[in-house]
Amino acid sequence: MEGEVSESCVESLLAEIVLVVGHQFSERYTMDRPRFTDNLEAIKFICKDFWSELFKKQIDNLKTNHRGTFVLQDNRFRWLAHMSIDPSVQASGNIQDPSAMAENKSTQATGMHLYFPCGIIRRALSNLGIACAVSADISNLPACSFVIRIKA
Amino acid sequence: MASTACFMIVSKNDIPIYEAEVGTVPKKEDAAHQHQFILHAALDIVQDTAWTTSAMFLKSIDRFNDLVVSVYVTAGHTRLMLLHDSRNDDGIKSFFQEVHELYIKTLLNPLYLPGSRVTSSHFDTKVRALARKYL
Numbered sequence A: 001m002e003g004e005v006s007e008s009c010v011e012s013l014l015a016e017i018v019l020v021v022g023h024q025f026s027e028r029y030t031m032d033r034p035r036f037t038d039n040l041e042a043i044k045f046i047c048k049d050f051w052s053e054l055f056k057k058q059i060d061n062l063k064t065n066h067r068g069t070f071v072l073q074d075n076r077f078r079w080l081a082h083m084s085i086d087p088s089v090q091a092s093g094n095i096q097d098p099s100a101m102a103e104n105k106s107t108q109a110t111g112m113h114l115y116f117p118c119g120i121i122r123r124a125l126s127n128l129g130i131a132c133a134v135s136a137d138i139s140n141l142p143a144c145s146f147v148i149r150i151k152a
Numbered sequence B: 001m002a003s004t005a006c007f008m009i010v011s012k013n014d015i016p017i018y019e020a021e022v023g024t025v026p027k028k029e030d031a032a033h034q035h036q037f038i039l040h041a042a043l044d045i046v047q048d049t050a051w052t053t054s055a056m057f058l059k060s061i062d063r064f065n066d067l068v069v070s071v072y073v074t075a076g077h078t079r080l081m082l083l084h085d086s087r088n089d090d091g092i093k094s095f096f097q098e099v100h101e102l103y104i105k106t107l108l109n110p111l112y113l114p115g116s117r118v119t120s121s122h123f124d125t126k127v128r129a130l131a132r133k134y135l
Helices: A007-029 A039-055 A098-113 A115-127 B029-041 B043-050 B089-107 B121-134
Strands: A061-064 A069-074 A132-137 A144-150 B005-010 B016-021 B057-064 B067-073 B079-084
Touching: A007 A039, A007 A098, A007 A115, A007 B089, A039 A061, A039 A069, A039 A115, A098 A115, A115 A132, A115 A144, B005 B029, B005 B089, B005 B121, B016 B029, B016 B121, B029 B043, B029 B057, B029 B067, B029 B079, B043 B057, B043 B067, B043 B079, B057 B089, B067 B089, B079 B089, B089 B121
Parallel strands: none
Antiparallel strands: A061 A069, A069 A144, A132 A144, B005 B016, B005 B079, B057 B067, B067 B079
């Protein structure tokens, strides 16, 4: 039997770790620089310094709708770069045949690996004073985009 | 050269996580209560001032008789507050920077929950040594 870990289980296990790690990262990497005056500054810090400390590169593309939503695109997300995933996987496939179901499971498993980076980003931003929700989109690996929605 | 000084670290959620009397004046009980009161009262002013500038060291933001409150705010909105009667700005700034480093080292301890009280006696000893050195 495969040891199945449900998504909610993963989330609660990681929640504690993410709380502490996010807080530590945000304090440590902002030590030598002046504080942030607005949201955009903080997001830019995440894109450049934070990302290069954690993933050894900067964000490739930052988009915003100027109303509190930011999309950070990383064309080669290091933590998932070596994950094997069937290139013919469709994110919204039908679950009728078993092979499609297996592909959905692998997408799901890959998605679970993204809880940690999403959580760290969310905790770091909330420590800098910006309450937000972070979600990740992995429709084409190894590129990965993170959507940050700032709660008004 | 006796000097009074009371140092406090207040976390983002307005919970004091560290307090110490670091002056060279011998301790007097009622004075200690008063120092705490003055520092807590200055918190509102810190809130307002912190958003106006991107610097970390906000020099002296409040006065009480001849005591001055100086504050250093980190990016994570942890406030290091010092109540003192001296005028040594550079020394105070260096003191704050060194304590900031010490605080980050404490944070990196995986057994330390951010936002809880700092109970390490090592931290306490080091802060007092830094106070003697810079203040």
